[in-house]
Amino acid sequence: MRFDYSATIQATPGRVWEIFSDVARWAAWSPTIDSVERLDEGPIYIGARTRIRQPKLPVAVWEVTELIEGEYFEWVARGPGVKTTGGHRVSEVSGSTVATATLIQEGPLGWVLGRMMAKLTREYIALEVESLKKIAESASPK
Template identity: 30%
Template sequence: MGYAESTLIDAPVELIWRLTTHIDDWPVFLPTVQRLERLDAGELRVGSAARIKQPGQLSAVWTVTRLDPEREFTWETLRPGLRLTGRHLLEAAGAGTRMTLVLETSGRAAGVISALLGGMMRSSLRQEAAGFARRAATVRQSGAQDARDHP
């Protein structure tokens, strides 16, 4: 099963990519992330991992499986009988960026989990997309040169 949320953000791809890959900052502006602990150091890369606590869920370790600069960041986590794959897809749209967030479920428990939690998954994707858009607007308003320059 898969869920997707696409939104047009009035900010260049370069900025949205920085917001997307500087995952340490997510708890500051994403209501879908309560805590995030990087399990490695440096720039995000294939194999990078983070322990994430999200509302109503147990902590999970997410591991980057694909990173295509300024285009795609994909990672996965495993739970008993379930694989969750999260994709952050970016594409230029005029002077802005179309961000598409995708959450896919697979494994023997995917059907049950999707039936029980599909609404929550859709809502989380909408909240996350809105969080990225708000953060981009705040960074742009502040005139910060880098997303990390903004508190």
């Protein structure tokens, strides 16, 4: 199953990327995150791992599998029978900044888990992007 959510943000792409890619600070601005523990130091990079605790979800360790600095990063968490991929994109569209979050669940149990958790997943992904919008716009000249 695939879930996507995008928002136009009144801040520079650089500012939005700075916040979106600083995963260690997500718990400070996203109500869907209880805690974040970076398992590696420094900015994210391919292979970097992060443990995230979220309400109503099992603790997950995410590993960065793709990175285009300033534009996109993707990470993967695995559980019994499911692979979850999270995508985080910042792009400039017609002079505006658009942030998009994507969540894809695959594997023998991916579809089942996706269906069972669809409502919560949609709520979380929208709340995360809207919270990103709020923090980026509050910290950036309009």
